[in-house]
Amino acid sequence: MAKRISVVVSQGPSKNPVKRKLEEDIVAGLLFENGIDVTVVPNLYDIKADGTGMLALKSINGNMIVCSWLFERAAHWVMDRNDISGHVGKVLLENDDDEEDEDQPEEDADESETKATVVSKREIPNRKIYCLDFKASTRADDFIKEVKRIQQENLVQVVSLGDVVGGGLVSNSAQQRFESPTNDTAITKDGTGIEPATVNRIENSEGRRWYPVIDYSRCTNCMECIDFCLFGVYGVDRIDTILVEQPDNCRKGCPACSRVCPENAIMFPQHKTPAIAGSAEGNASMKIDLSQLFGAPAEGKTADEIAAMERDEQLLAAGRDAVGMQGLERRHAVATADEPKDDLDQLLDQLDDFE
Amino acid sequence: MMGEFEAVFPVDRNYHRNHMWSQRQSSGTERFGFSAYAVRLLQDVYFLDWAIDAPCNITAGQEIGAIESKKAESSLYSAMSGSLVQFNENLMEDPSAINVDKYDAGWLFEMDDLSLTDDTQPLDVEGYLQLLVGVWEKTQRTIKGQMNE
Numbered sequence: 001m002a003k004r005i006s007v008v009v010s011q012g013p014s015k016n017p018v019k020r021k022l023e024e025d026i027v028a029g030l031l032f033e034n035g036i037d038v039t040v041v042p043n044l045y046d047i048k049a050d051g052t053g054m055l056a057l058k059s060i061n062g063n064m065i066v067c068s069w070l071f072e073r074a075a076h077w078v079m080d081r082n083d084i085s086g087h088v089g090k091v092l093l094e095n096d097d098d099e100e101d102e103d104q105p106e107e108d109a110d111e112s113e114t115k116a117t118v119v120s121k122r123e124i125p126n127r128k129i130y131c132l133d134f135k136a137s138t139r140a141d142d143f144i145k146e147v148k149r150i151q152q153e154n155l156v157q158v159v160s161l162g163d164v165v166g167g168g169l170v171s172n173s174a175q176q177r178f179e180s181p182t183n184d185t186a187i188t189k190d191g192t193g194i195e196p197a198t199v200n201r202i203e204n205s206e207g208r209r210w211y212p213v214i215d216y217s218r219c220t221n222c223m224e225c226i227d228f229c230l231f232g233v234y235g236v237d238r239i240d241t242i243l244v245e246q247p248d249n250c251r252k253g254c255p256a257c258s259r260v261c262p263e264n265a266i267m268f269p270q271h272k273t274p275a276i277a278g279s280a281e282g283n284a285s286m287k288i289d290l291s292q293l294f295g296a297p298a299e300g301k302t303a304d305e306i307a308a309m310e311r312d313e314q315l316l317a318a319g320r321d322a323v324g325m326q327g328l329e330r331r332h333a334v335a336t337a338d339e340p341k342d343d344l345d346q347l348l349d350q351l352d353d354f355e
Numbered sequence: 356m357m358g359e360f361e362a363v364f365p366v367d368r369n370y371h372r373n374h375m376w377s378q379r380q381s382s383g384t385e386r387f388g389f390s391a392y393a394v395r396l397l398q399d400v401y402f403l404d405w406a407i408d409a410p411c412n413i414t415a416g417q418e419i420g421a422i423e424s425k426k427a428e429s430s431l432y433s434a435m436s437g438s439l440v441q442f443n444e445n446l447m448e449d450p451s452a453i454n455v456d457k458y459d460a461g462w463l464f465e466m467d468d469l470s471l472t473d474d475t476q477p478l479d480v481e482g483y484l485q486l487l488v489g490v491w492e493k494t495q496r497t498i499k500g501q502m503n504e
Contacts, residue, residue, distance in 0.1 A: 013402075014401055014402035016423070254406075288497075293497055295431070295434065
């Protein structure tokens with residue numbers, strides 16, 4: 001059976017001409033390939049749950065490749081919150097700095113054994129989602145090559161099944177008809193039976209949004225975020241799992257809750273700091289950050305203090321009273337108790353160092 | 356100090372430590388924009404994003420938005436405390452006015468009810484030029500430091 005693969009190109013929200021060109025070059029290049037269905041949608045993060053773009057994505061049942069300007073992790077979990085789920089497909093085209101992850105597979109395995117994450121209790125649909133980050137390369141060819149590699153990887157499974165089932169049992173006349181097809185529905189010469197690519201474009205009619213995205217492979221349901229956010233963004237579902245219930249309550253630009261999550265499971269995909277936007281750890285931005293020259297406050301605060309400051313800014317802007325470190329003091333009290341440092345402290349220290 | 360680049364700093368307005376200018380408008384509001392120094396550092400502006408909605412109160416040093424350009428990116432902060440009245444909507448579709456006409460059509464936002472503190476006193480052109488000499492070290496460090504990472 002011919003297997004087509006769906007490629008989604010999620011356009012960036014800015015009018016950056018270089019970014020647009022990369023997206024269009026990739027779409028154009030993919031149209032030359034067989035067996036690929038291309039769907040162009042607006043920025044994944046900004047599409048509303050009931051938006052045309054999201055409906056188009058939900059209609060894709062099999063494996064799919066999603067290219068966007070979001071980090072892989074961010075793209076994966078933005079789709080997951082819209083019920084577009086699947087196993088993480090292995091992508092070989094990565095941001096240069098992501099390679100640092102390769103050295104730490106042992107550590108990650110240990111940590112996931114000690115804390116049960118939300119995703120471990122879920123059933124994931126049996127299909128793969130490959131998330132490609134447009135930031136990984138400036139060359140359209142690199143992306144087209146990676147799409148073809150993934151397509152091959154998926155095709156190989158189909159072909160080998162065919163070999164086992166019907167290989168070697170084709171009659172001579174059938175073989176002749178295969179080699180000299182007599183009508184339009186015939187299998188193409190490369191033997192895969194796949195027709196040319198199609199493209200479906202969904203235009204951008206969305207405004208820009210701002211809301212947290214939970215990485216459920218890290219989330220342990222500790223409820224710190226619900227306790228911290230005073231704008232009602234978080235809630236729980238019927239089985240008491242945390243979810244982002246009122247995304248549009250989130251105060252635009254505020255990343256405070258991501259700083260208090262002990263597992264670093266909260267992402268704000270459009271935030272300028274890669275760690276908050278969902279990058280693999282160790283990723284550095286390609287552009288110079290001029291914030292220190294353009295008025296950024298002096299450095300040297302802990303993550304919790306920065307979070308409290310940001311939260312107060314939002315409370316005041318909304319006409320409410322500032323609360324300072326309220327709700328966070330007990331975390332500090334627990335931390336400074338006469339106990340040996342545990343993973344939580346170390347993680348917060350690491351976060352402080354990183355920032 | 357800025358190498359070959361000849362920068363223009365009109366005397367009909369004030370300047371701030373975060374490299375923005377401010378000018379009282381006939382309507383009574385104070386208009387803010389980027390100085391030539393800021394624009395030189397940014398080069399071609401691609402995208403401007405405000406993190407808050409007008410009108411609202413803001414404090415000096417508050418992060419109010421972000422900017423992305425060909426070579427750089429940055430958070431944007433308010434130079435003063437007061438009431439943010441409106442943003443320059445023309446920039447949202449096409450921020451290139453910042454490069455082309457930074458002191459006029461490329462204005463960023465307007466405020467009123469400004470409160471002054473020692474930290475947020477606006478500078479005149481002379482004062483700003485002196486500041487530029489003083490921050491050159493920091494500017495070089497910021498840029499070179501990141502390039503070496």
